[in-house]
Amino acid sequence: MAERAGLQALNSLRLRASATLLRTPDTQAGLRDVLDEARSLQLPVVVLGEGSNVVLAGDLDALVLRYRGLGREIISEGSEHVGLRVAAGENWHALTVWALDQGFYGLENLALIPGTVGAAPIQNIGAYGVELSEFIDCVEVVDIDSGSMHRLSAAACAFGYRDSIFKGALRDRCVITAVEMTLRRSEQPNLSYAALADYVKADGHEVTASEVHQAVVELRRARLPDPSLMPNVGSFFKNPVVTSAQAEALMKENPSMPVFRLADGSTKIPAAWLIEACGWKGYTQSGVGVHGGHALVLINQGSNSGSAVLDLAGRIQQSVRRRFGCKLEIEPRIYGAAA
Template identity: 40%
Template sequence: MNIQENISLKPFNTFGIDQTARFFVTVRSIEDLKEALQFAKAENLEVFILGGGSNILLTQDLDLLVVKLEINGIKLLREDSEHVWVKSGAGEIWHDFVMYAIEQEWAGIENLSLIPGTVGASPMQNIGAYGVEIKDVFESLEALNRESLEIEVFDAESCRFGYRESVFKNELKGQYIICSVTFRLRKQPVFQTSYGAIQDTLAKNGVKTLSIRAISDAVIEIRQSKLPDPKVIGNSGSFFKNPTVSFEKYEELKDKFPAIPGYPQDKGVKLAAGWLIEQAGWKGYRNGQIGVHDKQALVLVNHGEGKGKDLMNLSQKIQDSIFEKFGVQLQPEVNFI
């Protein structure tokens, strides 16, 4: 185990925020992970688990041990006539895992192509895009209990998945480290093309026979045209979650703002946070090194040397202005560290 000191985290977060970690270690096995935790305990240090750094906003230097998880490996556990059960190490890159599944003709995660980050972080917020969430293909995960250093298995129910939520972001926050995830993928695909953008792109590409590869290609094309590339401009994708309001509140908003988009759910109507932010005039806003993307109002950006604290303050201002204009409370999707 090579524990480094005073490491800049700029290359390790997609916002490109330059804060340092007092200690930093990369772990490639559960044994290394336990050793790192024991080191932290002996030194009385807090621990922060880092995947691809694509859903964090660093607001300060971290006076702790950053553990970068690179526990890799993909294994086919079993199969029947309809499904395969595939286990992936937490450190595998999510998009590479999706590409691997597509090569094997395993269906179910093609709509989640090109989401940045690691497999291990995917259950944290139940990643989702274009009508699919990982809960739809999730079988179980193995996580290290940080207190007992024992591995525990969580099934879908015990993960309490919700929209960009899981038990690991809430009741069990900071208590477990996800080491592997097992997915249940389909041998015969069930295509999810309900999103208009997917249908339009498939039609534009002249796709006559649907395939998981064609859907993945369409999703990649849409994402590349819509979302800024973190390698070019620092960002962490959607900064806020799409809020859900009651049916009554939605009617009230519709009276005042007839163009407001709304997506009915079981318990209310989901609004498009990006639309609200754009209507409040924030799209393309820039203050020095930070701002709001000029094509996608849901994405906050670092133009180069921006500070996490300034982005945090900007996000608060956006929340306040949305509340003032619409009476709707936005919640960040990004984890503030």
């Protein structure tokens, strides 16, 4: 078989890994041909977008497929709303900029999240008080085994906090080829996230969607390291959700611990606070580290090794569990030998 394909430039942690084959179809017909090829070679298919939420822990004996189909289409229009169909290969942030320029509102708070439109439903991307699931009508997928196309309604996608059916029953079973969503025609800035509200409302004037978009970009640039300068995958761990009884006990022992009460009575605790409290912020070992400005972000400082990243992650998980009894779950998907 031909030379293996390098993946280091295709993941934002810049981890060194290779795949048996790499294919980048940009049409649905091309995608079906690639799926046929994988089937005939009996290779598993691993779908990759821009690689900003994966840890490549080793080489992949697989056909890595990056679907590059492009296009943004208006499929319905009303006085209040507009329906869009966006192909999976589009860049997410570019979509938020384009939507704002068109006067289509809602995606402002999700500005600057790296990655493709096709990957966005996988973990129901969210930031600054908004989740993608608020806008999705339907997700178009192609089944990896049969090559058949299906449209899943938002309800069928079973969206949750950083979660969807694509991480559960449909994990590794389909390629997302397009996302249909409804955006607003009127500006209704969402300032439910306190830090964002504080930032934009500084002089008390009425805030526009454009200002929210710009504020989110500025806040993110100030808080998160740029993966092209300091390789990372954003938040490495999900925020743990505990019962209210657990939260009460933890708060008694740690009065300064911030908590977010959820509608179902449970409590979300910021993983960054737990990690920082365990003394990990700014820690470095074997060419990987915890970012000095944001304890939730692990950075590749030259090790280029997925197992080195996972070793450090494991030590952090262990210390948080020992001290607080909370389980930290890794957010990015792990691929490769050591997974």
